[in-house]
Amino acid sequence: MRALTLSAVVTLLGALAGCAPVASPTLDAIRARGELRVVTLNLPTCYYLGAQGSEGLEFELARAYAARLGVTLTMYALDNEEAMRAELVAGRADIAAASLTDTPDWSPRR
Secondary structure, three states, X not given: OHHHHHHHHHHHHHHHHHHOOOOOHHHHHHHHHOXXXXXXXXXXXXXXXXXXXXXXXXXXXXXXHHHHHOOEEEEEEEOOHXXXXXXXXXXXXXXXXXXXXXXXXXXXXX
């Protein structure tokens, strides 16, 4: 079941990445630097260092997306969601991935 879910999400991410007629400035920047920077939380369901190295569903999804973009993945865990938001706002991360829920806290700040 997990493999099926992972496959469906990776397919969806790939379709979304490939359907925009013009790449966004952020996607252009990621491709130009050759690196996708992802922040996450150290949780068994998201990202953790296991016997084989980095593991977790969010890690697998980010790795597949980076491969689809043709860039390397840099993924690192932070202490909490506020620290993840700070990394995004500062431009040090491109994506936050940690089984997050769409709440007002995650709305773009103007």
